[in-house]
């Protein structure tokens with residue numbers, strides 16, 4: 001029996017924390033919550049949708065009659081331009097507080113209300129990547145910390161089915177970026193090599209966690225994945241941020257995003273929900289050699305289109321726990337077809 | 347306008363991370379997921395329930411015909427007794443792995459299938475606390491890290507409505523315990539006082555975040571709460587773990603657990619879902635003077651019995667974000683009745 005078949009822990013070197021792996025546990029009976037299946041057909045245009053071309057938004061503005069992508073400032077953004085942050089030692093040393101300065105934008109991926117990245121043409125995904133790059137470059141003049149992300153599906157708190165992502169940019173470094181930066185910097189100063197480059201080499205040599213790969217990118221279920229079908233999308237070209245993407249890297253990225261999201265949808269034959277996002281090197285560092293551009297995909301489904309993994313009591317209060325090995329998850333994602341189930345010959 | 351009314355960040359000194367607070371954001375329109383209302387009446391006994399007295403469980407064992415509390419080893423535990431953990435430097439330095447040794451138990455709070463802590467008599471909650479203490483003491487002979495927790499409600503991944511919690515005990519320190527320990531130890535060595543004692547004094551002096559209080563315990567919405575109605579239950583008696591509870595502390599704890607869970611249920615007039623759990627000082631430390639026993643309550647609801655807060659894209663990839671201030675949440679919890687809505691005069 002492989003050591004991986006008994007309960008064990010694995011170490012996440014990007015966040016300096018552990019994950020509990022319980023490979024035998026996926027067989028327990030489930031009488032808990034079931035999600036709605038996200039398989040329904042949506043119309044190409046929805047007159048109520050605040051993201052469809054030409055429609056009016058909550059603040060009275062009209063969307064452009066856009067053909068490809070469309071970006072606007074979030075009418076209900078969690079962050080707004082404000083005073084530049086400086087930690088104020090508040091009324092008490094245990095009541096530390098700082099103001100926040102930033103912006104929230106919404107990025108519509110397509111004028112077609114019914115699409116997701118998984119059924120968009122690669123050319124159209126290319127346009128999404130160029131849009132990300134453009135806004136990354138523009139915002140990086142003002143903000144060192146730029147989060148580009150997507151919540152897909154109601155299971156991931158998405159309140160609008162129209163295909164879209166978000167960009168939140170701000171002066172301060174967010175907590176996750178601080179942690180990943182500290183871990184990558186410590187590794188670099190200890191080993192004189194880059195953590196994610198070394199990890200890339202490990203995965204290229206191994207192969208058991210690889211889901212998709214091309215000349216510029218690789219997708220793996222990371223050794224330390226917490227979500228059942230979590231993946232990590234890594235640059236093979238030593239990039240530190242999205243501003244550096246060249247034309248070939250953009251095209252290869254669109255191709256691998258297409259492949260990954262198709263494999264996800266095919267796994268349980270549904271519009272596979274996830275939250276995904278990019279981790280760029282913070283813009284306010286002279287030396288970025290310890291950092292590599294990467295994206296995390298955190299999908300919640302565990303066993304089927306309707307049964308998700310709950311990260312609750314133990315996970316919130318102790319540490320993340322998973323019910324199948326990362327190697328098994330990668331195997332399942334490799335095994336499904338690379339052609340979207342909706343396009344199969346009937 | 348108070349500084350708290352604009353977007354800001356607050357520092358969590360127990361985990362060394364920040365939380366983004368966006369007080370204006372709770373007004374945005376919501377077209378996303380709605381939860382089932384957890385208000386339905388349940389029967390006192392359910393023949394299918396693996397937790398009801400006398401019933402057969404999946405492994406063929408029969409539950410005792412219990413009167414108060416009942417504890418058994420989880421038939422589908424994520425952790426099982428196994429080799430004592432020792433970090434194995436695996437095939438690669440970025441593939442760190444360790445075996446896990448521990449146990450998972452289920453703690454039934456009451457034979458009555460229809461109850462929750464919020465509608466149990468204080469005497470019966472006292473018996474739950476004594477049961478926790480007994481198992482804590484027994485397990486601490488073998489395991490230094492003991493997690494006592496409860497997932498309540500399908501929204502929190504609870505697969506059985508029968509009132510129950512869990513105990514997972516193991517050799518290794520979990521990631522959250524390691525982080526809280528490092529933060530409390532660093533504070534103690536810097537200030538020569540205990541972080542949570544100083545925080546207790548701050549909250550006693552302030553009052554704006556207090557939800558409930560008695561001679562031995564206080565419940566506050568912590569200054570750095572991430573979940574909308576998150577609370578922190580703190581010892582006033584300098585306890586480090588559940589093994590130290592004396593009779594008066596047990597009774598006072600039962601009373602404040604009753605008050606808190608009643609206030610939670612009254613907020614949106616439903617069986618208020620949450621995950622809660624205790625953080626005991628790790629058992630393998632000589633000196634525990636930097637640590638104080640406390641419990642965290644993480645409830646997901648945000649606006650009503652059916653609309654919860656999603657900790658998704660930004661929260662998973664950047665940092666936790668909340669849509670109302672902790673002071674406002676505490677105010678709302680103080681404002682509701684201390685008598686459970688099901689017991690109001692009709």
Ligand SMILES: O=P(O)(O)O[C@H]1O[C@H](CO)[C@@H](O)[C@H](O)[C@H]1O
Pocket residue numbers: 032309310311312313314315321497502503504505506
């Ligand atoms: O053990 P249960 O109640 O069946 O399962 C629940 O709690 C566990 C501990 O927090 C989680 O790992 C599971 O995802 C959740 O569904």
Ligand SMILES: O=P(O)(O)O[C@H]1O[C@H](CO)[C@@H](O)[C@H](O)[C@H]1O
Pocket residue numbers: 151156157158159160378655656657658659660661667
């Ligand atoms: O901005 P949206 O899509 O309305 O909202 C969603 O994503 C945000 C950013 O991850 C979260 O803060 C919200 O809880 C979630 O519902």
